[in-house]
Amino acid sequence: ILRAVSVTRAYHLGETIYAVHDVSLAIDRGEFVLVTGPSGSGKTTLLHLLAGLDRPMSGDVILDGTRYSRLSENGLAKLRREKIGFVFQFFNLIPHLTALENVVLPLRLAGMSPAQARERARSVLETVGLGHRINHLPGQLSGGEQQRVAVARALAPRPAVVLADEPTGNLDSNAGLALAGLFRKVNQEQGQTFVVVSHDPRLEEFADRVVVMGDGRIQDVRVRGG
Amino acid sequence: ILRAVSVTRAYHLGETIYAVHDVSLAIDRGEFVLVTGPSGSGKTTLLHLLAGLDRPMSGDVILDGTRYSRLSENGLAKLRREKIGFVFQFFNLIPHLTALENVVLPLRLAGMSPAQARERARSVLETVGLGHRINHLPGQLSGGEQQRVAVARALAPRPAVVLADEPTGNLDSNAGLALAGLFRKVNQEQGQTFVVVSHDPRLEEFADRVVVMGDGRIQDVRVRGG
């Protein structure tokens, strides 16, 4: 369903820094892939390339047969809206909208009616344990609560592919495991594809494959049960 | 050295939410205290009260005999600058300053010469593994790299008290343990007092005491070896 073909992303600050260096990765429909690796190894950069939030200097990304290099910015945004749910490493919630409104927004953009969107948003927020905080603004929520709102916003539209960047980084171990369990449940029951970046070694038991990054390259790929 | 006496902090959004509810905590000079507890249990709020970044509705905080309730905003800021190093949960780095400049700033405010401040800042950034990123702006760093800059900024002035909010939340397990080890080393060699909020259970082995928060209250206090 989603494939990176020899993608490279570098920055030029005096010297050239290769955040992602000649990476190829093919993700099957319905798969749950964990991406791990040291801080600064290129995980976030790779995830942004897979979501079309950033463009590679060379190589290409293909989602359901569509090549990102052939799409305009608008085309990429439309593809993302229809097929991808993204959880940013630092949430990117809209500060002046409540938790509920932040989750309703992508549903309304996808054409859902206001009443249906609120109902779906409320139910996903309750699933992540925030039923009692739905009318709070992001600034009135703790770090972990904001993170769970960001997760709810990505899951609510039931996207074909969920790309999540450290979704449990600010959660205590119970809430973190509960969230990973929720991903696995959605992955298995709805067949949605998950690519999750995490430093949490416990997530390995939820994944079909574990991709280990190092210095912008894929260093190792481990298959579960393999 | 640092004492919270029956502090309460609540928010009124229709209902009253007690983020911190009648909490008393005395921290000895040179102690290493870990604060843990579920997401939303009041850890960040308590740390902000201890740093004078937020004022309690009732109760008081006392640092080295000085009552926060007697101090003006300027007085609190001066006390913070002289005695406290703070690591924010989401870093609060100055976006248009490089990593080096972000760490130099508190040193210059403390009266250090430009050359000395740069030397000290460079050495602390190297200690946290960022010698190769000192001229990057926060937007040109990964999540974990930004977090390490925030830690370096808090440690550089060698403050009497270090208050750190999830300092390893965005780090891989090696970098996280290395940072916790650095805190412990500074705590034991320089006698600086540490209060660290973390969900990472491995930090318990570094702490003298573990304070467990729940629903705004202290639920449990465990002493190491106790």
Ligand SMILES: Nc1ncnc2c1ncn2[C@@H]1O[C@H](COP(=O)(O)OP(=O)(O)OP(=O)(O)O)[C@@H](O)[C@H]1O
């Ligand atoms: N400005 C605010 N208005 C209303 N409620 C707030 C506000 N700030 C925080 N809260 C609430 O106070 C509670 C405590 O928040 P706090 O940030 O201290 O939690 P925390 O223990 O640090 O959680 P985390 O581990 O998720 O960072 C939360 O339930 C939060 O919703």
Ligand SMILES: Nc1ncnc2c1ncn2[C@@H]1O[C@H](COP(=O)(O)OP(=O)(O)OP(=O)(O)O)[C@@H](O)[C@H]1O
């Ligand atoms: N705009 C930029 N300019 C220069 N270098 C950058 C820029 N953005 C990222 N980098 C560098 O690219 C490398 C990869 O960054 P990336 O954010 O992908 O790492 P990561 O694996 O997500 O790390 P973390 O676990 O700390 O979040 C880092 O070393 C970082 O310093």
Ligand SMILES: [Mg+2]
């Ligand atoms: Mg990252």
Ligand SMILES: [Mg+2]
């Ligand atoms: Mg917090």
